[in-house]
Amino acid sequence: GQQLNQSPQSMFIQEGEDVSMNCTSSSIFNTWLWYKQDPGEGPVLLIALYKAGELTSNGRLTAQFGITRKDSFLNISASIPSDVGIYFCAGQLEMEYGNKLVFGAGTILRVKS
Amino acid sequence: EPEVTQTPSHQVTQMGQEVILRCVPISNHLYFYWYRQILGQKVEFLVSFYNNEISEKSEIFDDQFSVERPDGSNFTLKIRSTKLEDSAMYFCASLWMSGNTIYFGEGSWLTVV
Numbered sequence: 001g002q003q004l005n006q007s008p009q010s011m012f013i014q015e016g017e018d019v020s021m022n023c024t025s026s027s028i029f030n031t032w033l034w035y036k037q038d039p040g041e042g043p044v045l046l047i048a049l050y051k052a053g054e055l056t057s058n059g060r061l062t063a064q065f066g067i068t069r070k071d072s073f074l075n076i077s078a079s080i081p082s083d084v085g086i087y088f089c090a091g092q093l094e095m096e097y098g099n100k101l102v103f104g105a106g107t108i109l110r111v112k113s
Numbered sequence: 114e115p116e117v118t119q120t121p122s123h124q125v126t127q128m129g130q131e132v133i134l135r136c137v138p139i140s141n142h143l144y145f146y147w148y149r150q151i152l153g154q155k156v157e158f159l160v161s162f163y164n165n166e167i168s169e170k171s172e173i174f175d176d177q178f179s180v181e182r183p184d185g186s187n188f189t190l191k192i193r194s195t196k197l198e199d200s201a202m203y204f205c206a207s208l209w210m211s212g213n214t215i216y217f218g219e220g221s222w223l224t225v226v
Binding site for chain 1: 117143144146148154155156157158161163164168169202204206208210211213214215216217218219220222
């Protein structure tokens with residue numbers, strides 16, 4: 001089945017630093033999504049990427065969908081304490097019966113203030 | 114903004130007991146999902162539901178699991194006889210149409226003792 005490899009597993013950075021994380025897969029996805037999960041809550045969508053090569057920003061977040069549709073990165077600039085959480089990439093396939101999401105293992109982000 | 118709501122937020126149950134987790138998807142959505150996240154691990158697909166039937170299920174979704182959409186608004190996940198390893202956060206999600214974004218609920222945290 002489809003699998004996503006997400007790295008790094010965790011990061012412990014200083015407030016104000018930039019952060020970069022990425023996901024790769026051997027499978028092609030229609031859409032690539034980045035979610036953030038706070039403790040005890042459900043994943044919240046940060047950025048959705050629909051076209052190969054697409055570069056999209058949402059405030060301090062920037063993400064790109066790889067040309068091959070098999071990878072993506074997420075950058076967070078000038079990190080702040082509330083960026084703490086787990087970041088998941090997810091590849092989305094459009095199936096006859098709706099979408100199917102495959103999640104990466106997550107990147108735990110901790111920020112020192 | 115419309116949201117997916119889940120109840121209960123937390124449940125502790127004894128091994129062997131039946132559990133029903135409830136979800137109210139976003140009202141005009143057509144596709145419904147259950148995902149599971151064991152503590153510290155990634156979000157895993159359990160089952161998708163469309164047109165009043167299961168469209169896909171994972172290996173995790175064995176005979177102990179069932180889903181139902183009894184009244185056109187609720188979407189339930191039943192675990193017939195819970196096991197210790199069923200302890201996890203269970204997320205309901207819904208989707209309007211293929212190609213759009215899947216929205217997640219905040220999760221139901223199940224602890225089996």
